[in-house]
Amino acid sequence: MGKAMLRTMSRTELRKRRDLLWQVALPDACGFQVFNRRFPKCESYGGHMRSARSLIARRTMLSAGALAPLALLGYSPAGSQLAGDPRPFVLVHGAWHGGWCWKKLTPLLTGAGRRVSTPTLTGLGERSHLLTPEVDLDMHILDVAAVLEYEDLSNVVLVGHSYGGMVISGVADVAGSRIAHLVYLDAFLPENGKALSDYAPLPPTREDGWRVPPPSGAEGFGVTEEEDIAWVQSRLGDQPLRTLTQPVVSAAAARIPSTFIQCSEAPFFAEAGERARARGFRYYALPSAGHDAMITQPRELAAILLEV
Numbered sequence: 001m002g003k004a005m006l007r008t009m010s011r012t013e014l015r016k017r018r019d020l021l022w023q024v025a026l027p028d029a030c031g032f033q034v035f036n037r038r039f040p041k042c043e044s045y046g047g048h049m050r051s052a053r054s055l056i057a058r059r060t061m062l063s064a065g066a067l068a069p070l071a072l073l074g075y076s077p078a079g080s081q082l083a084g085d086p087r088p089f090v091l092v093h094g095a096w097h098g099g100w101c102w103k104k105l106t107p108l109l110t111g112a113g114r115r116v117s118t119p120t121l122t123g124l125g126e127r128s129h130l131l132t133p134e135v136d137l138d139m140h141i142l143d144v145a146a147v148l149e150y151e152d153l154s155n156v157v158l159v160g161h162s163y164g165g166m167v168i169s170g171v172a173d174v175a176g177s178r179i180a181h182l183v184y185l186d187a188f189l190p191e192n193g194k195a196l197s198d199y200a201p202l203p204p205t206r207e208d209g210w211r212v213p214p215p216s217g218a219e220g221f222g223v224t225e226e227e228d229i230a231w232v233q234s235r236l237g238d239q240p241l242r243t244l245t246q247p248v249v250s251a252a253a254a255r256i257p258s259t260f261i262q263c264s265e266a267p268f269f270a271e272a273g274e275r276a277r278a279r280g281f282r283y284y285a286l287p288s289a290g291h292d293a294m295i296t297q298p299r300e301l302a303a304i305l306l307e308v
Contacts, residue, residue: 087155087180088115089305091294092144092171094162094187095239096214098125101161101232105294108302119147121167128237133210136242137195141170148178157308159183162291163243165272166190169250176252181308184281185301186263186291189272195247200268202244211238222264222290232295258282259308261301263289282308 089109091102099120109116121140123131144167148156156179160168165187172179188196203215214220218232260276261284262269269291277283284304289297 086114087157088117088153089157089159090117090119090144090147090153092119092158092160092164092167093121093124094160094164095212095244096124096236097161098127098235098237100125100235101292102294104298105302108298109305112302112306114306115153117147117151117153119144123240124237125235131211131238131240133208133240133242135240137166137170137244137246137248140167140243141174141248144168144171145175148175154178155180157181157183157305159185159305160187161185161294162187162269163196163239166196166243166248169253170248172253172256173249173251176256179256182253182256182258183305183308184258184260184272184276186261186266186269186293187272188268189260189276190248190250192249192251193247196244198247199271202241205241206238210241212241212244213238218292221292223292223295224290225296228295232292254279259284261286261293261304263287263293264291266291 091099091105093099093101099118102116102118106116106118120127121143123135144158147153148171154177158168158171158179158181160166160183162185165184168182168184168187169190172182188199190196190199203212205212214236218229218236221232223229223232258276258279259282260273262273263286265287273283286293286297286300286304289300293301
């Protein structure tokens with residue numbers, strides 16, 4: 001029931017639904033008692049801050065409860081997931097990249113009617129000014145989990161490219177209830193308790209011992225067009241070492257339907273693809289795309305993602 005139905009309701013019926021909204025649904029969702037208007041005391045986060053996992057889980061439940069009043073009114077805001085929109089995509093870039101790398105792919109997905117978010121992880125891309133030795137895998141996991149939470153995203157298709165496979169596996173453990181499907185795009189597929197460094201040799205750091213520069217130019221990521229090479233090369237940035245050495249907690253990822261898309265012959269991605277197939281993942285191959293398929297073959301990649 002949408003706006004047209006609201007217009008045809010009598011004032012009495014609207015008043016009844018409004019009263020139900022305030023007396024039943026909103027109090028339950030927001031945590032107060034309607035008859036005496038007693039609100040819960042504010043929690044002190046002083047030296048007793050709850051873990052990020054608990055905060056996200058609580059906000060997820062409250063978000064779900066807060067949507068209930070709209071359903072009681074029979075109203076679904078335009079563009080909301082209540083209106084039956086397709087599952088949104090959240091695209092997580094790999095090491096040395098940023099949200100910028102999805103520029104060619106995003107309009108192909110939005111053009112098909114899908115909502116798309118392309119967060120940039122802390123210390124990279126337009127957030128490179130936040131690069132510090134303390135940036136680790138956990139911080140990148142919470143970067144993405146926060147997007148799901150504050151954008152009120154659910155039923156998400158979460159795509160991780162390369163190192164992004166480490167990130168999305170961790171997000172599944174923090175915010176799994178918001179995720180419908182995981183997609184590993186030529187990505188690391190970590191086992192619980194392992195780090196990226198358990199699967200691939202680490203490139204050398206700079207003299208400071210914690211900044212890891214790109215191991216190659218854009219060509220090393222499979223980019224071949226001259227214009228694309230210049231564009232990518234100007235945007236690649238240093239990766240903080242701790243993101244590559246911190247183990248991931250990813251037990252929940254095994255419970256979420258998943259897809260693996262192999263685009264290169266790098267041994268660690270080929271090995272990940274074999275494990276994905278053994279675990280019953282959907283499996284696709286874009287062998288001529290090279291590692292950065294979202295740049296070299298965005299149309300072919302979009303076609304696969306829209307099948308997921």
